[in-house]
Amino acid sequence: MVEAEKQERIVFSRPKALTDTTTHYCPGCIHGIVHRLIAEAIDELGIQDRTIGIAPVGCSVLAYHYFDVDFAEAAHGRAPAMATGLKRVQPDKIVFTYQGDGDLAAIGTNEIIHAVNRGENITTFFINNAIYGMTGGQMAPTTLPGQVTTSTPFGRDVRAAGYPLRVCELMATLAGAAYVVRRTAINPREIRRLKKAIITAFKVQMAGLGYSLVEVVSNCPTNWGMTPIESLEWIEKNMLPYYPLGDFKVAEGVENL
Amino acid sequence: MSSKILMKGNEAIAESAIRAGCQAYFGYPITPQTEVLEYMARRMPQLGRVFLQAESELAAINMLYGAACAGVRAMTSTSSPGFSLMQEGISYIACSMVPAVVVNVMRGGPGLGNIQPSQADYSQMTKGGGHGDYKVLTLAPSTIQELVDHVGLAFDLADEYRQVVFVIADGMLGQMMEPVELPEMRELRPPPAWALTGAKGRPKNIITSLYLNAPELERVNQELQAVYRRIEANEVRYDTYLLEDAEIAVVAYGTAARIARTAIRRAREAGIRVGLFRPITVYPFPYEALAEVAGRVQEMLVVEMSAGQMLEDVRMATCCRVPIRFFGKMGGVVPLPEDILVEIEALAQGKPALVAQEGA
Numbered sequence: 291m292v293e294a295e296k297q298e299r300i301v302f303s304r305p306k307a308l309t310d311t312t313t314h315y316c317p318g319c320i321h322g323i324v325h326r327l328i329a330e331a332i333d334e335l336g337i338q339d340r341t342i343g344i345a346p347v348g349c350s351v352l353a354y355h356y357f358d359v360d361f362a363e364a365a366h367g368r369a370p371a372m373a374t375g376l377k378r379v380q381p382d383k384i385v386f387t388y389q390g391d392g393d394l395a396a397i398g399t400n401e402i403i404h405a406v407n408r409g410e411n412i413t414t415f416f417i418n419n420a421i422y423g424m425t426g427g428q429m430a431p432t433t434l435p436g437q438v439t440t441s442t443p444f445g446r447d448v449r450a451a452g453y454p455l456r457v458c459e460l461m462a463t464l465a466g467a468a469y470v471v472r473r474t475a476i477n478p479r480e481i482r483r484l485k486k487a488i489i490t491a492f493k494v495q496m497a498g499l500g501y502s503l504v505e506v507v508s509n510c511p512t513n514w515g516m517t518p519i520e521s522l523e524w525i526e527k528n529m530l531p532y533y534p535l536g537d538f539k540v541a542e543g544v545e546n547l
Numbered sequence: 548m549s550s551k552i553l554m555k556g557n558e559a560i561a562e563s564a565i566r567a568g569c570q571a572y573f574g575y576p577i578t579p580q581t582e583v584l585e586y587m588a589r590r591m592p593q594l595g596r597v598f599l600q601a602e603s604e605l606a607a608i609n610m611l612y613g614a615a616c617a618g619v620r621a622m623t624s625t626s627s628p629g630f631s632l633m634q635e636g637i638s639y640i641a642c643s644m645v646p647a648v649v650v651n652v653m654r655g656g657p658g659l660g661n662i663q664p665s666q667a668d669y670s671q672m673t674k675g676g677g678h679g680d681y682k683v684l685t686l687a688p689s690t691i692q693e694l695v696d697h698v699g700l701a702f703d704l705a706d707e708y709r710q711v712v713f714v715i716a717d718g719m720l721g722q723m724m725e726p727v728e729l730p731e732m733r734e735l736r737p738p739p740a741w742a743l744t745g746a747k748g749r750p751k752n753i754i755t756s757l758y759l760n761a762p763e764l765e766r767v768n769q770e771l772q773a774v775y776r777r778i779e780a781n782e783v784r785y786d787t788y789l790l791e792d793a794e795i796a797v798v799a800y801g802t803a804a805r806i807a808r809t810a811i812r813r814a815r816e817a818g819i820r821v822g823l824f825r826p827i828t829v830y831p832f833p834y835e836a837l838a839e840v841a842g843r844v845q846e847m848l849v850v851e852m853s854a855g856q857m858l859e860d861v862r863m864a865t866c867c868r869v870p871i872r873f874f875g876k877m878g879g880v881v882p883l884p885e886d887i888l889v890e891i892e893a894l895a896q897g898k899p900a901l902v903a904q905e906g907a
C-alpha cells in the first residue's frame with residue numbers, strides 16, 4: 291500500500307502554459323496539437339513568464355485564450371511586424387508569432403520576408419493547411435495544383451492561380467534566417483520530431499542567433515471535407531510530396547544548442 | 548532656461564519626440580517627411596533606443612503597434628500616401644487602446660500627387676480614416692515651436708487617454724527652419740500595468756481588437772465613445788488673433804492660418820476689421836467657440852490648402868448663422884498672403900459671400 295503510494299506519479303497533465311479552456315478547433319484539427327507542443331516547450335524551457343505570443347487572423351485568431359502567456363492579436367498578416375516592435379523594445383523577452391498560410395504566405399508575405407531577412411530574434415510557427423480555414427475553405431497560396439476549394443471549384447489551375455508557395459525553401463535563402471524547418475504532426479513519431487523543432491526554435495531565439503521558423507504541414511478536415519484520419523492520409527499522400535519535411539536552414543551554432 | 552536654436556521642422560519633430568521619452572521609432576522614407584526618419588536614425592541608437600526603417604508604412608504602423616503593446620512611448624511619421632497605408636493599423640491601435648503617436652507631414656494628393664505642402668488629409672485624420680467607429684485626437688501646429696510643443700503634448704495625451712494621437716503638419720512646416728526652444732529631456736516612463744512585458748508574478752495580459760460577441764464589441768465601442776466624449780470635453784484647443792472687434796473672421800489651421808495672419812495684418816492696416824480663428828485641435832474641433840464667433844461677426848472666410856474639408860466642420864459649427872466664403876488651394880499650391888487679402892477685401896466691400904472653390 292505504502293509502496294504503491296510512493297510510486298504514484300503524474301505522467302500526463304495539461305502544460306502550465308496552456309489555460310484550462312476548451313478550444314474552438316474542429317475535432318482532429320492539428321492546430322490543437324501544435325498549441326500543446328508549444329506550451330510544453332515553454333514549460334520545459336521555463337520561459338512562461340517572459341514569453342509574448344502574437345495571434346494571427348485565421349482559425350487560430352483566439353490563440354490568446356489558450357496560451358497562458360502575454361498575448362497580442364495582430365492584423366491579418368502583420369504579426370511579424372508587430373513582433374518586431376515588441377521584441378526590439380524588450381530584447382530579453384521571448385516573442386513568437388503563430389500564423390496560418392493565408393496570413394503568412396499571402397497577405398503577410400512582405401512582413402515575414404523582411405522580418406526574417408533582418409534576422410529578428412523572433413520565432414514563427416507557421417501552420418500550412420493549404421486552405422483558408424477560417425473563412426470557409428478558399429484557395430490559399432499553398433493550395434495544391436488541382437486542389438478543389440470554394441474559390442477553385444474546378445481545382446487550382448496553376449495557369450490562372452499560380453503555383454503553391456514553398457515558404458521554407460523561400461525563407462532559407464534569407465541571410466537573417468537561423469533555423470527554418472518543416473515538420474508535420476500526422477503520427478506520434480512526427481509529433482515528437484515537431485516538438486523537438488519547436489524547442490530548438492525557441493532556443494535559437496534565446497541564444498540570439500536570428501529568425502527561427504517552424505512550418506507544420508497541417509490539416510483542415512472541415513474544409514477539406516474529410517474525416518480527421520482521411521485528412522492525415524491526404525497530407526501524407528498529397529502534401530508531403532510537394533512540401534517535403536526537413537531542415538532548410540540550420541545556421542552555425544544551432545547544432546550545439 | 549534653454550536658448551533658442553534654429554531647426555528644420557522635421558528635425559524638430561524628431562528631437563521633440565526624443566525629449567518626450569520616445570523609446571522606439573519606426574518609419575519609411577517619404578518626402579516631405581524623410582528628415583524625421585534620418586534624424587532618428589542618427590540619434591536613437593546614440594541613446595540606446597530603437598530606430599528601425601520598416602519595409603513599408605504598413606509594417607511601420609504595425610511595428611509601432613507592437614512597441615506600444617510593450618508599453619513604451621513610440622512614434623512613426625509619414626506623409627499622405629504613407630498615411631493612407633497606415634489606416635489599417637491605426638484602426639487596430641484605436642480599438643485595442645494602446646497609446647501611440649503618428650505625425651503626418653501632408654503633401655499634395657490624391658494618388659501619388661506631389662511633394663508640395665497640402666492639407667488634404669484633414670478628413671482622413673479627423674473623421675476616423677480607417678474602418679470602424681473611432682476618432683483620433685489631432686493637433687494642428689502652425690509654427691515649428693508649436694510643432695515641438697505638440698509632439699511632446701501628443702505623447703502625454705496618448706498616455707492619458709490610451710489612444711493614438713496625431714500631429715497634422717504639412718510639407719511647409721516640415722521643410723522650413725525657425726528658431727525654437729526645445730524642452731528638457733524627460734525621463735523614460737516605466738511600462739503601464741496592461742503592457743505585454745511577460746506575465747511575471749501577475750496574470751497574463753491580452754491586447755486584442757477582436758470581440759466576436761456583438762454586445763461585447765458594442766460595449767468596447769461605448770467605452771471608446773466615452774473616451775472621445777472626454778477628449779471633446781477636455782482637449783479642445785484654439786487660438787485667436789485680432790478677433791475681439793472683428794467683423795470678418797478668417798478660419799484656418801496650420802500653415803494656412805500662418806499665411807492668413809499676414810493677410811489679416813495687412814487688411815488691418817487698410818482699416819478692415821478682420822481677425823483669425825485658428826483651431827489647434829482639429830479633432831476635437833472647437834465647435835462651441837466658433838459658434839460663439841459666428842454670433843458676433845458678419846462674415847467668415849475659410850482658408851485651406853484643400854478643396855474644403857475643414858469647411859464642413861465650420862459649417863456645422865456655425866449652422867448657417869453667418870455667410871461663409873471659402874478660399875482653397877489644392878494639389879500642393881500654397882496660398883499667398885495677397886490671395887487671401889483679395890478675399891478679405893472682397894468680403895469687406897460687400898461682395899456676396901459664397902462658398903466658391905478656387906480652381907487651382
Ligand SMILES: Cc1ncc(C[n+]2csc(CCOP(=O)(O)OP(=O)(O)O)c2C)c(N)n1
Pocket residue numbers: 347348349350366389390391392393394417419421422423424425430
Ligand atoms: C484584411 C483582412 N482581409 C481578409 C480577412 C478575412 N480572413 C480572415 S481569416 C482569413 C484566412 C485565414 O487563413 P489562414 O491564414 O490559412 O488560417 P487558417 O484559418 O487556415 O488557420 C481571411 C482571408 C481579414 N480578417 N482581414
Ligand code: SF4
Pocket residue numbers: 314315316318319320321349419423424509510511512513
Ligand atoms: S476550419 Fe479547419 S483549420 Fe479551422 S479549426 Fe476547423 S479544421 Fe482546423
Ligand SMILES: [Mg+2]
Pocket residue numbers: 390391392417418419420421422423430
Ligand atoms: Mg490555412
